[in-house]
Amino acid sequence: MNALSEQILSELRHLLSEMSDGGSIGPSVYDTARALQFHGNVTGRQDAYAWLIAQQQADGGWGSADFPLFRHAPTWAALLALQRADPLPGAADAVQAATRFLQRQPDPYAHAVPEDAPIGAELILPKFCGEAASLPGGVAFPRHPALLPLRRACLVKLGAVATLPSGHPLLHSWEAWGTSPTTACPDDDGSIGISPAATAAWRAHAVTQGNTPQVGRADAYLQAASRATPSGIEGVVPNVWPINVFEPCWSLYTLHLAGLFAHPALAEAVRVIVAQLDARLGVRGLGPALHFAADADDTAVALCVLRLAGRDPAVDALRHFEIGELFATFPGERNASVSTNIHALHALRLLGKPAAGTSAYVEANRNPHGLWDNEKWHVSWLYPTAHAVAALAQGKPQWRDERALAALLQAQRDDGGWGAGRASTFEETAYALFALHVMDGSEEPTGRRRIAQAVARALEWMLARHAAHALPQTPLWIGKELYCPTRVVRVAELAGLWLALRWGRRVLAEGAGAAP
DSSP: OHHHHHHHHHHHHHHHHTTTSSOOOOBOHHHHHHHHHHHOOSGGGHHHHHHHHHTOOTTSOOSOTTOGGGSHHHHHHHHHHHTTOTTSTTHHHHHHHHHHHHHHSOOTTSSOOOTTOOTTHHHHHHHHHHHHTTSTTOOOOOOOGGGHHHHHHHHHHHHTOSSOOTTOGGGGGGGGTOOOGGGOOOOTTSOBTTBHHHHHHHHHHHHHTTOHHHHHHHHHHHHHHHHTSTTOOTTOOBSSOOOTTHHHHHHHHHHHHTTOTTOGGGHHHHHHHHHHHHHHOBTTBOOSSTTSOOOHHHHHHHHHHHHHTTOOOOTHHHHTTEETTEEOSSTTOSSOOHHHHHHHHHHHHHTTOOOHHHHHHHHHSOOTTSOOOOOSSBSOTHHHHHHHHHHHHTTOTTOOOHHHHHHHHHTOOTTSOBOSSSSOBHHHHHHHHHHHHHHHTTOOHHHHHHHHHHHHHHHHHHHHHOOTTOOOOOOOEESSSEEOOHHHHHHHHHHHHHHHHHHHHHHHHHOTTOOO
């Protein structure tokens, strides 16, 4: 076990040291399909088309059947890209299967827009409906009527602006509304809104106007984004890139949840990242990437990390996003994010600032079991629950929550893991352990014994599935579709396993019911 702990720390140190390359993200069906459609040359991207076809599920759709809300955008995108690639092996069959899938699927936007709808759904899905109207066969595709008023309102707002500033949030979905390259300009990384799909669309329009230098920058960005995925296939791109603020921020925050933030073996790697964040945090806050708009979520987590590192950052950067007693992730967003407000609460408490309204909002946004499951940035209830427990307990040594503890323990699967879908995942099991770690500190002996038993079962499940330097595969983060920020998730997996190992050693040393 000691050897495994050392191996985990070594891998964590390696991951943290890599976080200066823009970030690592799993490949995206949606963005790859859009980039292929805008690229135009089918023969030059045969490997990427083959990858796209290989991702199709048995029911004809793309994306996990566990989370049907997030399957429409990738399936629409793949269908429209592949219907232009008919000569390629498997393309025609994939199109037919995708068509049947979309016809059969219930329309989640028939009457209302779900709280956790994918990013840009109001712009992207109606756009697809319009494109599908030109397909042969007169197929009765879903129409997503509840999204149409939102799209119209957004287009009216966009119509009043000649050019959006670099990094504006709406640029992230430029492919769904942009028609003239003059409405946007590549940022310093060459991207349009840190989106491969938006950048590929903008590039296709810019080529027709002979904007060669800017097209070259967009090409370089798309190549770099492709290298950020573990696929190794030119033209296969991620959902978002770069994430050179989000990736290090969330990774260090996760280390804190596992009790690893101040571990001597990670001290130098943590120090380097903290120094970068400190230098980058300005009065307007931080966004997921250096050249993207600041938001409350990234700003709050950055403040948490800096305070945990002993810095004294000003809370003013977070106050920009305060609306009443809540924090908006981005100005003008359709609905508030629970996890953004959880992170804001955690930051405020770490900084010793009043947070009664934010705390009340977080407490109020539970389900009947006492857990948090209405999140717009992550599909699993275990993510906001782990973060909420840490935020609510911050600065309150005797904080207890029997209802959440009982629900969390009851949700453990027979195999020892946790998961919001049909199977346990390493990432979600780690989140459960982070929450139990906090709860254990103020539990009575009986509760601590129950927690120790759950941790022992989780450790057995994790040990059976752990492999050094393995890449996470399950997309659980909400973008235009579900995606996987590879290093962020891997840090969570390793930190969860390290915590369980340490917990098990302490229980053995001190007797049943001891805590890490």
